[in-house]
Amino acid sequence: MALAYYYLDTLLQRCTSFSHIKQLHSHLLTSGQLHSSPTAAAKLLDLCAVSSAADISYATRLFRRLPSAPSTNAWNALVRGLAQSPDPTRAISWFRDLSRAPQKADALSCSFALKACARALASFEAREIHSQVVRLGFGADVLLKTTLLDVYAKVGDLDCARKVFDEMCRRDIAAWNALIAGLAQGSRPTEALDLFRRLREEEGLRPNEVTVLGALSACSQLGAFREGEKILEYIMDERLDLNVIVCNAVIDMYGKCGFSEKAFGVFRSMRCRKSLVTWNTMIMAFALHGEVNKALELFRQMREAGVEPDDVSYLGALCACNHAGLVDEGVRLFDSMAWCGLVPNVKHYGSVVDLLGRAGKVQEAYKMISSMPMVPDVVLWQSLLGACKTYGDVEMAEVASRKLMEMGSNSCGDFVLLSNVYAAHERWDDVGRVREAMKNRDVKKIPGFSYTEVDGVIHKFVNGDQSHAKWHEIYAKLDEIKFKLKAYGYVAKTNIVLHDIGEEDKENALCYHSEKLAVAFGLISTSEGTPIHVIKNLRICEDCHVVIKLISTIFSREIIVRDRARFHRFKGGLCSCKDYW
DNA sequence: ATAGGGTTAG
Numbered sequence: 001m002a003l004a005y006y007y008l009d010t011l012l013q014r015c016t017s018f019s020h021i022k023q024l025h026s027h028l029l030t031s032g033q034l035h036s037s038p039t040a041a042a043k044l045l046d047l048c049a050v051s052s053a054a055d056i057s058y059a060t061r062l063f064r065r066l067p068s069a070p071s072t073n074a075w076n077a078l079v080r081g082l083a084q085s086p087d088p089t090r091a092i093s094w095f096r097d098l099s100r101a102p103q104k105a106d107a108l109s110c111s112f113a114l115k116a117c118a119r120a121l122a123s124f125e126a127r128e129i130h131s132q133v134v135r136l137g138f139g140a141d142v143l144l145k146t147t148l149l150d151v152y153a154k155v156g157d158l159d160c161a162r163k164v165f166d167e168m169c170r171r172d173i174a175a176w177n178a179l180i181a182g183l184a185q186g187s188r189p190t191e192a193l194d195l196f197r198r199l200r201e202e203e204g205l206r207p208n209e210v211t212v213l214g215a216l217s218a219c220s221q222l223g224a225f226r227e228g229e230k231i232l233e234y235i236m237d238e239r240l241d242l243n244v245i246v247c248n249a250v251i252d253m254y255g256k257c258g259f260s261e262k263a264f265g266v267f268r269s270m271r272c273r274k275s276l277v278t279w280n281t282m283i284m285a286f287a288l289h290g291e292v293n294k295a296l297e298l299f300r301q302m303r304e305a306g307v308e309p310d311d312v313s314y315l316g317a318l319c320a321c322n323h324a325g326l327v328d329e330g331v332r333l334f335d336s337m338a339w340c341g342l343v344p345n346v347k348h349y350g351s352v353v354d355l356l357g358r359a360g361k362v363q364e365a366y367k368m369i370s371s372m373p374m375v376p377d378v379v380l381w382q383s384l385l386g387a388c389k390t391y392g393d394v395e396m397a398e399v400a401s402r403k404l405m406e407m408g409s410n411s412c413g414d415f416v417l418l419s420n421v422y423a424a425h426e427r428w429d430d431v432g433r434v435r436e437a438m439k440n441r442d443v444k445k446i447p448g449f450s451y452t453e454v455d456g457v458i459h460k461f462v463n464g465d466q467s468h469a470k471w472h473e474i475y476a477k478l479d480e481i482k483f484k485l486k487a488y489g490y491v492a493k494t495n496i497v498l499h500d501i502g503e504e505d506k507e508n509a510l511c512y513h514s515e516k517l518a519v520a521f522g523l524i525s526t527s528e529g530t531p532i533h534v535i536k537n538l539r540i541c542e543d544c545h546v547v548i549k550l551i552s553t554i555f556s557r558e559i560i561v562r563d564r565a566r567f568h569r570f571k572g573g574l575c576s577c578k579d580y581w
Numbered sequence: 582a583t584a585g586g587g588t589t590a591g
Contacts, residue, residue, distance in 0.1 A: 009582095282589095
């Protein structure tokens with residue numbers, strides 16, 4: 001007997017395991033419904049392809065044995081299921097088959113196929129489907145356009161995403177959200193925030209949870225805490241703080257802007273249930289600030305709160321140990337991952353190698369790299385090389401450098417480190433050889449920059465920068481600083497500068513590092529006693545670290561510097577990193 | 582009978 005549709009729907013809902021699906025399949029087969037009703041067939045396919053009990057290979061077999069030509073719905077079930085499967089590229093080829101089939105692709109087919117492109121990072125295919133969307137006459141579909149925009153952003157083609165956005169004749173909040181989030185995730189946070197401002201000022205649309213997430217992520221990257229706090233005010237006004245993901249983003253924003261205590265305040269007082277990500281974000285925030293004990297305490301507490309740590313939690317805890325030089329604790333944590341059934345990934349290895357290397361255990365770090373079950377990446381060898389520089393290990397430095405060359409790394413920093421190791425041993429011929437190799441290769445130098453915010457305006461500096469409107473005053477301040485430092489017995493640490501320039505030039509090269517310019521600018525343009533926040537894209541250099549410590553005493557200022565890896569909080573001549581970084 | 586936007590990571 002054929003099942004009535006409402007009865008079929010009930011059955012479909014109750015299918016929670018694969019054996020249920022098979023039972024239903026055989027029932028539809030014996031009752032003849034699979035043949036007589038395309039709807040029933042499509043529904044069964046959908047169940048096989050996308051439900052919790054899904055089995056995509058069963059779905060494809062079922063599809064191929066369909067008695068009559070599959071309906072568009074049947075195709076869609078497959079494309080959707082494949083788009084969510086481990087190999088989303090298969091969805092794209094099924095979509096191509098659909099385009100050649102007598103049944104036409106509809107807007108949904110396109111949407112699912114585009115999702116697959118996003119997951120597979122297939123930008124060429126996304127373009128292809130885009131043109132098909134237009135040809136099929138779905139060019140004005142707001143939902144499809146939003147998907148399209150989102151896909152372009154996710155495959156890294158932000159300019160295309162922007163173009164789709166600009167061409168939309170009607171934009172609702174989701175379209176804005178897609179672009180704001182896309183820009184934030186694509187490391188273009190300034191544009192994301194511009195768009196967020198425009199949305200509020202021009203369009204009269206109300207930002208929702210998703211909007212503020214994109215904007216907060218942009219603030220985290222920029223270290224823009226004033227903007228971040230304004231967004232937090234809006235969140236509280238609109239009661240968006242009932243959403244745990246929003247709370248996580250706020251915690252992250254405070255953490256990345258240098259306020260671990262404020263982050264913890266949000267963590268403690270949030271009105272919704274904490275998720276795994278909440279704990280991980282807070283642990284990482286403490287780690288970033290070098291507050292090991294707080295990070296490890298939270299790591300312990302999360303279990304008591306019934307939240308099992310995952311690989312990201314462990315990474316946060318390892319990172320905390322790394323920033324504090326807790327070697328034994330770090331190694332112990334790393335080893336204990338297996339007890340929880342967690343498999344360390346390259347980042348866990350990276351963290352431990354760095355931890356061992358910084359502590360001077362260069363051999364052990366090397367052993368760790370050699371014993372890794374996956375291919376060590378550039379970052380790992382760079383950590384080892386950095387350790388070799390600190391501890392003057394020439395042989396190991398050569399090993400690491402050779403690996404880096406083999407891997408095609410031609411970043412300036414790698415050469416400079418090796419050259420410094422040789423220089424420390426006064427092996428000038430080798431130094432010259434490295435310099436020669438740098439000239440012969442097309443060495444990439446990442447320009448260092450720092451910036452600081454004053455009255456809502458971001459002031460950015462590069463090394464030796466003279467483009468700022470107030471550069472004369474800034475350099476005058478640095479001269480004053482230089483003079484005062486002498487009284488404290490300061491001598492420039494010129495050993496970290498390349499060796500083919502004169503001693504005085506070396507001192508000058510150091511003297512005008514971007515972070516010093518930013519700090520000097522902070523000193524002359526903010527009132528006494530207010531903290532100065534600086535963000536830097538690279539790691540802070542030894543000389544700047546010494547100088548800024550002294551500045552914090554001489555001028556009684558708290559100076560907070562976020563470098564590539566962590567925060568340095570300078571106060572009263574000391575730094576929160578305890579000179580270990 | 583199925584569509585768009587989302588947090589943590591060396």
